[in-house]
């Protein structure tokens with residue numbers, strides 16, 4: 001079950017492996033001048049895939065994304081970090097929890113932006129599902 005908006009903000013520290021860290025850029029803004037959700041989703045998908053392909057020891061593709069809530073706007077120039085925890089490994093699938101955190105550079109304070117489940121499937125060179133333990 002997905003965490004509620006409040007549950008998500010209760011946890012003061014990131015969980016999982018730091019898989020991706022970047023800066024939000026002006027090109028990624030919405031009409032309000034903040035970063036648009038699609039950019040964050042893209043970063044999360046990449047971060048989850050980085051960890052999933054390590055687990056799968058090869059190529060993966062995204063098969064499902066869970067529901068998400070965005071807790072606060074991300075400004076341009078923010079240091080954005082994606083942390084990934086592997087929740088479950090099936091025959092060919094890897095379920096990950098991807099958390100997005102923003103670091104306030106002046107104080108070092110961390111604030112969670114969002115989190116979501118991303119499910120990947122190990123695939124072969126033809127894009128067909130392959131069992132994870134077969135490399």
Ligand SMILES: CC(=O)SCCNC(=O)CCNC(=O)[C@H](O)C(C)(C)COP(=O)(O)OP(=O)(O)OC[C@H]1O[C@@H](n2cnc3c(N)ncnc32)[C@H](O)[C@@H]1OP(=O)(O)O
Pocket residue numbers: 061062063064089090091092093094119121123127128129
């Ligand atoms: C459309 C896009 O461009 S989205 C962006 C990139 N993603 C893609 O292109 C993926 C497009 N989808 C596909 O190519 C295919 O659906 C594949 C290769 C991911 C899976 O093919 P399928 O024939 O459906 O595989 P299959 O039914 O064997 O399921 C494979 C695994 O995925 C899991 N799975 C399939 N659908 C879902 C789902 N909606 N949610 C969670 N897990 C799922 C299955 O439980 C199974 O897990 P397991 O092997 O660990 O038990």
